[in-house]
Every structure is written in C-alpha cells, then in structure tokens.
Amino acid sequence: MATGRTHRPATRSRGIPEATVARLPLYLRALTALSERSVPTVSSEELAAAAGVNSAKLRKDFSYLGSYGTRGVGYDVEYLVYQISRELGLTQDWPVVIVGIGNLGAALANYGGFASRGFRVAALIDADPGLTGKPVAGIPVQHTDDLEKIIKDDRVSIGVIATPAGAAQQVCDRLVAAGVTSILNFAPTVLSVPDGVDVRKVDLSIELQILAFHEQRKSGEESAAGDGGKAAAVTPRDDADQGPDGDVPAVMPA
Numbered sequence: 266m267a268t269g270r271t272h273r274p275a276t277r278s279r280g281i282p283e284a285t286v287a288r289l290p291l292y293l294r295a296l297t298a299l300s301e302r303s304v305p306t307v308s309s310e311e312l313a314a315a316a317g318v319n320s321a322k323l324r325k326d327f328s329y330l331g332s333y334g335t336r337g338v339g340y341d342v343e344y345l346v347y348q349i350s351r352e353l354g355l356t357q358d359w360p361v362v363i364v365g366i367g368n369l370g371a372a373l374a375n376y377g378g379f380a381s382r383g384f385r386v387a388a389l390i391d392a393d394p395g396l397t398g399k400p401v402a403g404i405p406v407q408h409t410d411d412l413e414k415i416i417k418d419d420r421v422s423i424g425v426i427a428t429p430a431g432a433a434q435q436v437c438d439r440l441v442a443a444g445v446t447s448i449l450n451f452a453p454t455v456l457s458v459p460d461g462v463d464v465r466k467v468d469l470s471i472e473l474q475i476l477a478f479h480e481q482r483k484s485g486e487e488s489a490a491g492d493g494g495k496a497a498a499v500t501p502r503d504d505a506d507q508g509p510d511g512d513v514p515a516v517m518p519a
C-alpha cells in the first residue's frame with residue numbers, strides 16, 4: 266500500500282474550487298429547509314445568512330455553477346437545489362458501508378439523514394461474530410470475512426470506518442483493495458491511502474478541544490479586561506485554517 270494520502274488540487278474538475286465545493290452542502294441544507302417551507306425564491310443575503318456564509322462569497326460560489334439569480338427576485342430555490350445536488354453527485358444513489366458496528370456505527374446506521382441525502386446504507390460490517398446476523402436499524406450485521414464480496418456485489422465506493430483506531434488502517438486497506446475510493450474516518454488515527462482515494466475525517470474531540478482553546482482565550486480576555494487589558498495577548502485567527510463558513514469544519518480532510 267502506498268503511503269501518504271490523496272492530495273486533491275485546490276481546484277476540482279470543471280473549475281470549481283475546493284472551498285466552494287465545501288460550502289455547497291451548507292447552501293443545500295439551507296435551500297432544502299426553504300424548499301420544505303415552499304419558499305419559491307431567495308435573495309443572496311437571505312440565503313447567505315441561512316447558510317452562515319458571507320453573501321459576496323455565496324454569489325461568487327454560485328457563479329461557478331452558472332447561477333446568477335434574477336435582480337430583484339433572487340434565486341429560484343428548487344432550481345438551485347437541483348443544481349447543487351447535481352454538482353455534488355447527489356442525484357444518484359450512493360451505496361455506503363459502515364465498518365465497526367459498536368456505539369458509533371450503530372448510531373450512524375440509525376441516522377435517517379443519510380437516506381434523505383441520497384446515501385443508502387448498503388451493509389453494516391463488524392469483526393465480532395456475536396454481532397453477525399443481528400439487525401441494527403433493520404439491517405443485519407455482516408462479518409468482516411465477507412467485506413470484499415459485499416463491496417464488489419453492491420459496487421460500493423464509499424466506506425465509513427467506525428472501528429477502534431488500531432483496526433482502522435487494516436479496515437481501510439481492505440476497503441480500498443476491494444474498490445472503495447472514498448472513506449469517512451471516525452477513528453482517531455491518520456489513514457494512509459493510495460492516490461485516487463479521498464479520506465475525510467470527523468473528530469468531535471478535536472472540535473471540543475478547539476472550543477476549549479477559544480473558551481480559555483475568552484476567559485483570558487476577561488481577566489485582561491479586569492487588569493486594564495495589559496495581560497491580553499490575543500492572536501488573530503488564521504483565515505487559511507478556517508472552514509467553509511469561516512469556522513473550523515467539523516469534517517476535515519484527513
């Protein structure tokens with residue numbers, strides 16, 4: 266297995282920058298909420314506020330999609346939902362396997378938000394023979410012995426890893442060898458993948474640590490304000506490390 270992870274260029278095919286791609290799901294979430302309320306059109310300012318993004322950035326992002334809205338009317342909500350879904354590849358069904366059906370894997374399997382966004386949980390896989398055949402979210406858990414067959418039969422290209430950290434690389438290698446080309450990793454470890462494989466990492470404890478850092482800074486500012494501001498040594502946040510909406514993203518490139 267080659268080491269190092271896939272390095273995506275800052276610009277994807279068809280000239281859409283990676284940062285814009287990362288904001289598209291935020292727009293889609295806001296637009297879907299408007300669509301559910303049967304709102305026909307939305308201004309860039311309203312949508313930007315709903316998505317938590319700056320409106321100039323939003324207009325620039327939509328220009329990559331060829332969507333400019335109508336002056337005085339705004340953007341057509343349904344059409345934008347379609348356009349963004351198409352751009353994100355959500356107009357097709359994506360079978361997903363979850364490997365490691367413990368506390369987290371079972372919670373993910375039970376999460377209804379996958380199906381409504383075009384992700385079908387094709388299989389749940391675990392190494393514990395005691396779990397084999399037991400239904401989780403109505404899907405019987407399958408043993409890791411069958412991992413390769415499941416991936417091939419279901420043509421799965423997206424794998425979710427929710428195993429302990431020590432097992433994650435080996436699970437990743439097997440998923441990739443079987444044909445998976447995108448991995449969402451919840452295990453607290455860095456995965457090595459060959460070129461052509463995308464890895465995204467979710468780590469809630471890192472998010473909490475970042476919040477703790479800001480909390481600590483806030484209390485430092487308060488005590489500095491108490492002593493006339495002399496003790497404050499506040500560094501400005503580095504924009505280069507910020508996520509799609511200006512905050513550090515909860516889902517990070519691995």
Ligand SMILES: NC(=O)c1ccc[n+]([C@@H]2O[C@H](COP(=O)([O-])OP(=O)(O)OC[C@H]3O[C@@H](n4cnc5c(N)ncnc54)[C@H](O)[C@@H]3O)[C@@H](O)[C@H]2O)c1
Nearest residue numbers: 365366367368369391392393428429430432452467468469
């Ligand atoms: N990213 C986050 O925010 C976040 C949050 C919670 C937990 N986690 C991580 O998610 C992982 C799972 O946590 P959990 O609480 O569900 O643990 P858990 O112990 O409840 O479940 C782990 C499951 O993985 C299975 N497993 C072990 N080795 C395997 C292998 N080689 N192949 C397939 N399955 C295997 C076990 O049988 C078990 O069912 C851990 O790595 C944990 O640190 C991450």
